[in-house]
Amino acid sequence: MKRFNRIAAMMNYLLEHPRTQVNLEYFVKKYDVSKATASDDLNVVDSTFQEEGLGKLRRVIGPSGGIQYIPELSAEKSLEYVESLCSNLSDPTRILPGGYLYMTDILGDPFCVRKIGQIIASVFADKQIDVVMTVETKGIPIAYAVASFLNVPVIIVRRDPKVTEGSSVSINYVSGSSRKIQTMVMTKRSLRENMRVCIVDDFMKAGGTINGMISLVEEFEAETAAIAVLAEADDEEEDRVIENYTSLIKISNVDIRHKKNQCTAREFFDR
Amino acid sequence: MKRFNRIAAMMNYLLEHPRTQVNLEYFVKKYDVSKATASDDLNVVDSTFQEEGLGKLRRVIGPSGGIQYIPELSAEKSLEYVESLCSNLSDPTRILPGGYLYMTDILGDPFCVRKIGQIIASVFADKQIDVVMTVETKGIPIAYAVASFLNVPVIIVRRDPKVTEGSSVSINYVSGSSRKIQTMVMTKRSLRENMRVCIVDDFMKAGGTINGMISLVEEFEAETAAIAVLAEADDEEEDRVIENYTSLIKISNVDIRHKKNQCTAREFFDR
Incomplete structure (x- = not known):
């Protein structure tokens, strides 16, 4: 295998296995090269990651x-990415009855969702997260998306118990905005004592959920250990029941009559 | 930028943008190289993709x-990957009351889910899918995961209408196995006439959903245009209401008393 191909293959392997410890021996055997060569190749991969703003290799x-x-x-x-999302969300046709914002298309775009996950995972890079909920x-x-960059599993909390998930x-x-009592259900096998959890959601009003x-x-x-939402409603801030969270987008001044709203990325980077 | 770094960077760009047409000019400008050099670099990327069994570059x-x-x-x-999943699913502690199989951990593993998506997307590579549902x-x-490899959006069908999704x-x-009448709701903005849809689900019994x-x-x-499920219950085959689907795993002979079941990958590759 030529050096060009080897470097590209190593890079692909590492991209597919983020935060996984890989021994130098693995590459030495796989590509039949010396330790020094494998190490040189990894330096090239590392400098590419850094130049492209994609992260880095950590030596253990x-x-x-x-x-x-x-x-x-x-x-x-x-x-840059969050600002492009904000300008997209400011589109007046997104305003729905009740002052909600239509975001289903954004949440339905796998590329966009992966970028959002990458941004959130970067913020929590040093938080030693064990699981995303x-x-x-x-x-x-x-x-x-967050979990794939942190290399941890995901737990999905349900509204009703399901027979396929065991006990x-x-x-x-209490839902924060409507003050209704609601139920949440989680599989018993999924979480263990002392695990560090990162809670993720798409949207936060008062924060009851x-x-x-x-x-x-x-x-x-x-x-x-960490809480992140894609967007938060600024107008509900007084009633907010949680602290210490990261949100990428703040939606404020939703004006249903004039079909206007304001989306800012600032909040996220001020923290 | 050195050639090694450039090739690695190009590879990363293409991995992040599957099925997106990229002009040679884009790389020529981005890396300040000649057309011939960019083209040579892409040949290296192409051969790496092919040697690693990850796909190919298509020239337009x-x-x-x-x-x-x-x-x-x-x-x-x-x-190889589906067989490793089958041996994992054959674990007797996975059998739940009612003959269901606990798969929540597998579906909660982002790496595993991406591999499953990559396998399904490869089967449907030539089906000209516009959207995954x-x-x-x-x-x-x-x-x-399927949508990210096909570079198309995802539509999530709901059980109840949501105010945040517009009209x-x-x-x-009729649910196939329980014969109950159920409801499905979909945002009106999400699908248009003549779009080619790929329907994806985790598990199929009789196929009512x-x-x-x-x-x-x-x-x-x-x-x-295509239907894919991760696993199907073989024992329900007589009652099955749909045809022409791809399933990766067939679960049969679930024996609750002796805590045994049989998972095979064969079905998928026989089709």
């Missing part, structure tokens, strides 16, 4: 040492 | 010509 020292690809989208690229339905694709734990919580997930995490004696 | 001829990366997992790699909840991650179309259908989605597609005067 010790007898079982190796490398790990840590995906990270640079702050500039993240901001979301509640059905619209947060699911974002949760998977479950359920809690009741996220608060419900925090209670579920406590029920399992696990820890909520 | 004409004045606006360029290249497209077509991701395809080779049949050997697909079979699934019904909430468990099929969603697989649908996004919707709903149908009633998939049949419901086929009716929804007809309602929009679109076309069901």
Whole structure:
């Protein structure tokens, strides 16, 4: 195999296996090269990741040492992308009855969802997340995108228990905006004590749903290590029941009569 | 930028943008190289994709010509992966009351879900799919994975209408196994006439849910071009209401008393 192909193949392998420790020996055997050559090749891969703003290779020292690809989208690229989303969301035809914003097309675009996941995963790169949690339905694709860059599993919290998920734990919580009592159900096998959980959702109004997930995490004696939402409604800020979260987009001043709204990316980068 | 870095960067760009037409000019400008050099570099990328069994570059001829990366997992790699899933699913602790199989952990693993999506997308590589459709909840991650390799959007069919999705179309259908009448709802903005739809779900018993989605597609005067499920229950085959589908795994002879079941990958590759 030529060096060009080998480097490209190594890069692809690392992109497919983010945050997975790979021993140098693996590449030495796979491509039948010396340790020094494999190491040189990995330097090229590392510099490419860094130049393209895609993250870096982390060297793990010790007898079982190796490398790990840590995906990270640079702050500039993240901001650029979030701003393009904001201008897309400001389209007046997106305003729905009740002041809601139509985002189904954005959440239905796999490329867009992966970028959002990459941005959130970059913010939480050092939080030692063990698992990503979301509640059905619209947060699911974002949760998977975040999890794929953090190399951790996803737990989907349900509204009703399902026979196909085995025994479950359920809690009741108060929805923040409508003040209704609702139920959340989670498979018992999915979370263990002391795991560090990253809660992800598509949209936050008062934060009741996220608060419900925090209670579920406590029920399992696990820890909520990070909270992220794609967008938050600024107008509900007074009633907000949670603190310490990351949101990429703040939607404010939704004016149903004049079909206008304001989306800003600032909040996310001010924190 | 050195040639090694440039090739690695081009490869990364193409991996991130599958099935997107990229003009040679784009790389010529981005990396400040001649057309001949860019073309040589793309040949290296192409041969790496092919050697690694990851797909190929397709050249688009004409004045606006360029290249497209077509991701395809080779049949050997697909079979190998599906067989490893089968041996995992044969674990007796997976059998739940009612003869269901616990698959939540597999569907919660983003790496595994992406591989499943890559395998399904490879089977449908030439079907000219415009959109992937699934019904909430468990099929969603697989649908996004398939869509990301086909570079098309995802439509999530809901069980109830949601205010955040605008006006919707709903149908009633008969669930195949329980013979109950159920409802499906879809956002009106999401599907247009003559679009070619790929229906994806995690599990099929008699096929009633998939049949419901086929009716929804007809309602929009679109076309069901392909159907794929991760697993199907073999024991329900007599009652099955749909034909022409791809399933990766066949689950048969589920024996609740002796906690045994049989999972085979054969079906998928026999078709």
